[in-house]
Amino acid sequence: MNSFGFNILFFVAIFTKVAKSYPLQYDEEFDDSMPDLSYLGHRVFKEPSVETGKLVETWNATSDINPEELGEYAEGDIRFPKVARNGMIAETLRWKDGIIPYKIDGFFDIDSLNSIKRAMDIYHKYTCIKFRKKNDDDDDYVSIVNSNTGCWSSVGRIGGKQEVNLQSPACTSRVGTPMHELMHAAGFLHEQNRFERDDFVDIAWSNIRKGHESNFDKADSSTTTGYGVPYDFRSVMHYSGTAFSTNGKPTIIPKDSSKTEKMGQREGFSKGDITKLNQMYKCPDKTASITGNSQSTNSGTESHEISQVENKDSSNPLVNLAQGIIQALFHK
Numbered sequence: 001m002n003s004f005g006f007n008i009l010f011f012v013a014i015f016t017k018v019a020k021s022y023p024l025q026y027d028e029e030f031d032d033s034m035p036d037l038s039y040l041g042h043r044v045f046k047e048p049s050v051e052t053g054k055l056v057e058t059w060n061a062t063s064d065i066n067p068e069e070l071g072e073y074a075e076g077d078i079r080f081p082k083v084a085r086n087g088m089i090a091e092t093l094r095w096k097d098g099i100i101p102y103k104i105d106g107f108f109d110i111d112s113l114n115s116i117k118r119a120m121d122i123y124h125k126y127t128c129i130k131f132r133k134k135n136d137d138d139d140d141y142v143s144i145v146n147s148n149t150g151c152w153s154s155v156g157r158i159g160g161k162q163e164v165n166l167q168s169p170a171c172t173s174r175v176g177t178p179m180h181e182l183m184h185a186a187g188f189l190h191e192q193n194r195f196e197r198d199d200f201v202d203i204a205w206s207n208i209r210k211g212h213e214s215n216f217d218k219a220d221s222s223t224t225t226g227y228g229v230p231y232d233f234r235s236v237m238h239y240s241g242t243a244f245s246t247n248g249k250p251t252i253i254p255k256d257s258s259k260t261e262k263m264g265q266r267e268g269f270s271k272g273d274i275t276k277l278n279q280m281y282k283c284p285d286k287t288a289s290i291t292g293n294s295q296s297t298n299s300g301t302e303s304h305e306i307s308q309v310e311n312k313d314s315s316n317p318l319v320n321l322a323q324g325i326i327q328a329l330f331h332k
């Protein structure tokens with residue numbers, strides 16, 4: 001073997017070792033309920049992409065897919081800064097007491113700010129996650145930005161400032177996209193990449209755009225959990241059925257043909273999403289008080305009702321004006 005080949009092999013061996021052993025790199029705050037991200041590999045470190053931004057710019061709401069499915073990042077919209085906490089590999093933690101400090105650093109118009117605020121309000125109503133403005137004592141926080149590089153977030157708390165990019169208007173046009181990216185920031189991965197997804201859906205590999213097959217890799221079964229929630233077609237973390245399609249044909253097909261719910265909805269949380277958030281952040285009582293039955297985790301009509309309730313826009317101009325003033329204050 002020549003030295004180049006040896007070097008490549010050596011690099012792969014080292015990388016594999018790092019990826020396999022990195023959970024041991026967590027500090028004392030290590031929380032074993034957070035997912036192992038090593039299956040995402042080096043793809044999570046892609047630089048913000050202007051090409052993605054151009055695709056997202058031409059997206060419109062009549063599209064069958066979501067703008068976060070247009071990205072060249074890991075699984076479309078997961079990206080970490082190049083160097084993580086210890087310079088090793090993407091690692092993640094839960095947010096202490098479910099409090100996620102944030103700062104709006106991008107310039108957004110009122111509609112986009114409304115969408116982001118509405119997304120946070122929905123978290124506050126249905127979960128014990130609390131988004132609050134960053135103060136000087138907050139070392140770790142989410143910076144919400146609006147660069148022309150698509151919709152993306154890292155997963156969980158990574159330490160220091162971490163960005164959630166919401167390229168407007170595409171990434172803010174439906175409240176479900178900010179909710180989706182913030183749910184990544186809270187610590188969740190995509191629903192269709194659950195380790196047991198092959199029991200529920202078929203992946204049509206031949207319909208996937210060449211080079212994007214890894215977006216359908218499955219998460220590690222030993223470190224990810226569905227918190228007792230069955231595979232959830234209506235999760236706000238599920239891709240649309242034609243995500244990353246090369247020919248417009250489905251890439252994700254339910255095994256049970258009676259499952260006719262739309263995959264990839266971005267109208268609001270499913271009941272399962274709420275349960276999972278409250279389980280991760282240890283406040284199942286909140287789920288129980290909302291659903292009336294913490295054991296019932298199917299995502300059916302109730303989630304649809306949640307979506308509908310949360311998407312009633314005010315048509316009163318005075319209310320809209322008041323909201324605009326509030327939002328202007330909210331921005332600063």
Ligand SMILES: [Zn+2]
Nearest residue numbers: 068077180184
């Ligand atoms: Zn995503």
